[in-house]
Amino acid sequence: MTPNISENRPVIRQLDDAAINRIAAGEVVERPASAVKELVENAIDAGAQRITIDVADGGKTLIRVTDDGCGIAGPDLPLAMSRHATSKIDGTDLLNIHTFGFRGEALPSLGAVARLNITSRVPEDAAFEMNVDGGDIGKVRPAALTSGTVITLRDLFFATPARLKFLRTDRAENQAISDIVKRLAMAEPFVRFELRDVGGDSPRTTFRAEAETGDMFDALHGRLATVLGREFADNSLKIDAEREGLHLTGYAALPTYSRGSAVAQYLFVNGRPVRDKLLAGALRGAYFDFLSRDRHPAAALFLDCDPTLVDVNVHPAKSEVRFRDPGLARGLIVSALRHALAEAGHRASSTVAGATLGAMQPEQTGARVYQMDRPSLGARTAAYQAQAPGFSEMAQDFSGHVVQPEYVPEPAPEDLPLGTARGQVHENYIIAQTATGMVIVDQHAAHERLVYEKLKRQMAENGVATQGLLIPEIVELSDGDCARLLEVADDLARFGLGIEPFGGGAIAVRETPAILGEVNARAMILDILDELADAGSSNMVQARVEAILSRVACHGSIRSGRWMRAEEMNALLREMEATPHSGQCNHGRPTYVELKLADIERLFGRT
Numbered sequence: 001m002t003p004n005i006s007e008n009r010p011v012i013r014q015l016d017d018a019a020i021n022r023i024a025a026g027e028v029v030e031r032p033a034s035a036v037k038e039l040v041e042n043a044i045d046a047g048a049q050r051i052t053i054d055v056a057d058g059g060k061t062l063i064r065v066t067d068d069g070c071g072i073a074g075p076d077l078p079l080a081m082s083r084h085a086t087s088k089i090d091g092t093d094l095l096n097i098h099t100f101g102f103r104g105e106a107l108p109s110l111g112a113v114a115r116l117n118i119t120s121r122v123p124e125d126a127a128f129e130m131n132v133d134g135g136d137i138g139k140v141r142p143a144a145l146t147s148g149t150v151i152t153l154r155d156l157f158f159a160t161p162a163r164l165k166f167l168r169t170d171r172a173e174n175q176a177i178s179d180i181v182k183r184l185a186m187a188e189p190f191v192r193f194e195l196r197d198v199g200g201d202s203p204r205t206t207f208r209a210e211a212e213t214g215d216m217f218d219a220l221h222g223r224l225a226t227v228l229g230r231e232f233a234d235n236s237l238k239i240d241a242e243r244e245g246l247h248l249t250g251y252a253a254l255p256t257y258s259r260g261s262a263v264a265q266y267l268f269v270n271g272r273p274v275r276d277k278l279l280a281g282a283l284r285g286a287y288f289d290f291l292s293r294d295r296h297p298a299a300a301l302f303l304d305c306d307p308t309l310v311d312v313n314v315h316p317a318k319s320e321v322r323f324r325d326p327g328l329a330r331g332l333i334v335s336a337l338r339h340a341l342a343e344a345g346h347r348a349s350s351t352v353a354g355a356t357l358g359a360m361q362p363e364q365t366g367a368r369v370y371q372m373d374r375p376s377l378g379a380r381t382a383a384y385q386a387q388a389p390g391f392s393e394m395a396q397d398f399s400g401h402v403v404q405p406e407y408v409p410e411p412a413p414e415d416l417p418l419g420t421a422r423g424q425v426h427e428n429y430i431i432a433q434t435a436t437g438m439v440i441v442d443q444h445a446a447h448e449r450l451v452y453e454k455l456k457r458q459m460a461e462n463g464v465a466t467q468g469l470l471i472p473e474i475v476e477l478s479d480g481d482c483a484r485l486l487e488v489a490d491d492l493a494r495f496g497l498g499i500e501p502f503g504g505g506a507i508a509v510r511e512t513p514a515i516l517g518e519v520n521a522r523a524m525i526l527d528i529l530d531e532l533a534d535a536g537s538s539n540m541v542q543a544r545v546e547a548i549l550s551r552v553a554c555h556g557s558i559r560s561g562r563w564m565r566a567e568e569m570n571a572l573l574r575e576m577e578a579t580p581h582s583g584q585c586n587h588g589r590p591t592y593v594e595l596k597l598a599d600i601e602r603l604f605g606r607t
């Protein structure tokens with residue numbers, strides 16, 4: 001006999017709608033920013049061209065979203081506020097979804113946890129409004145509004161005090177709201193967005209993006225300049241690639257424009273901002289050979305495909321997606337980005353020139369913030385040097401090692417992006433004149449990159465030399481891990497790691513890349529499995545081989561401190577122009593900076 005059955009037999013009850021909605025709200029509306037997300041997505045789905053978001057106290061006391069979309073007819077207001085009522089799907093095909101919304105949950109959930117007013121007007125009809133107050137549904141009444149919809153939420157979570165306790169500071173909530181609005185603004189460049197903080201004495205616009213025009217890429221480029229900054233827009237490469245029904249577009253930053261953390265990485269799947277670790281992994285794969293571990297690439301990428309190839313219905317907030325073939329998506333991102341980076345060739349970010357200019361103008365106020373590593377002290381010294389009048393003579397006095405320009409026949413400088421060498425300072429910096437300004441090259445970094453690219457090219461042509469193991473190393477794994485590893489066996493073989501099934505959940509490692517010398521095969525296999533689990537694919541072996549090449553390159557290249565003749569310097573410049581990825585060294589630092597004549601004139605206050 002269990003004692004708690006007879007008297008306290010549990011009673012099964014059907015919960016009322018208000019309770020159900022409050023429970024659902026727990027998933028859909030986690031914090032003020034999620035309410036903002038739902039309301040703004042509804043406005044976008046309604047075809048709005050202008051969306052204004054007002055918040056007070058981090059959205060805790062007030063969130064109001066105003067749009068000029070299609071509106072809701074008065075008699076439909078109660079339906080819009082009821083659960084699982086939506087105009088966006090008919091329920092027959094959950095895999096074919098083209099709108100942000102489709103679950104019909106947001107409005108009833110918000111009405112259950114806050115004081116909601118919805119006022120709306122459809123064309124050729126009067127405006128109506130209704131209130132829902134912590135789940136208490138009011139009556140539809142006539143209202144005043146010229147067009148579109150205004151939804152006002154006051155006292156979010158007043159009906160669920162437990163949730164209220166979990167809210168962070170106003171500042172943190174404002175930050176999250178701003179982040180959501182910016183992501184949606186990137187997704188919809190043709191729509192005007194304005195975010196205002198109306199909590200203080202006078203309303204303050206904290207973010208505004210005017211509607212962009214032009215074709216899709218122009219509009220996106222303009223919008224990214226507004227959201228991520230001019231610097232990003234000026235230093236990013238257009239991405240446009242397609243593979244097996246998957247289309248990737250967007251912009252990715254040059255390696256020399258990198259960030260200290262993964263803050264500027266945005267992925268949109270079929271127009272929907274998503275947070276997916278697929279992107280972080282793919283970006284790491286695309287840039288791994290340009291950036292040191294502590295630097296992170298920046299990109300805004302849009303993956304579009306037939307809606308049936310991706311499931312967005314994984315989570316009520318729909319910020320996670322599930323691809324039918326994640327490997328395909330990842331592969332497309334990696335190859336498209338690597339291709340774009342290769343095409344960019346020797347281009348380094350203009351941020352670098354900006355930072356150099358900043359360093360040359362110590363008195364400048366309102367310092368600009370650069371995401372780049374600061375140029376080395378050496379680069380700055382060289383920059384000061386170049387600033388001095390008659391610098392070649394002066395520099396001669398300082399170092400005694402400046403090469404005077406030699407009178408070699410000069411090709412027209414406009415044909416040469418990196419110009420003609422005019423001299424070398426501090427035995428490491430080549431100063432070259434270009435058609436539109438001047439270039440300062442870090443000869444060691446540049447040469448190291450050239451040697452590295454050459455080694456890689458050789459490796460691609462001749463394959464990776466392998467070293468067969470006398471006795472194959474047997475690594476015991478689970479059947480699943482074995483299968484996952486064997487799926488990528490061909491890729492691993494290309495980089496010199498030869499594996500075979502050994503039966504019974506084991507793998508035999510038969511050969512390893514010769515350049516790595518003695519390797520702990522078991523540890524390497526386990527690392528590869530971790531990376532596969534983490535990122536969906538692994539370039540561990542490739543990364544290790546390339547890391548060694550990079551070290552070889554470093555030793556095989558011209559050290560700084562070596563005096564160079566004019567022909568040598570010009571030859572280096574020409575080779576840089578012809579070599580992909582030569583704009584940055586193996587650690588993501590620039591190999592050269594360019595100062596436009598206009599920049600130089602600005603330095604001297606001539607403009």
Ligand SMILES: Nc1ncnc2c1ncn2[C@@H]1O[C@H](COP(=O)(O)OP(=O)(O)O)[C@@H](O)[C@H]1O
Pocket residue numbers: 038042043046067069070071072080081085086087088100101102103104105106107108149
């Ligand atoms: N800003 C708006 N403009 C026009 N119609 C709206 C707006 N917001 C909501 N609606 C209508 O209310 C319905 C319910 O909204 P919601 O609860 O967010 O569910 P969903 O967006 O998943 O359909 C929508 O399907 C839409 O018809």
Ligand SMILES: [Mg+2]
Pocket residue numbers: 038041042100101102104106107
């Ligand atoms: Mg919705």
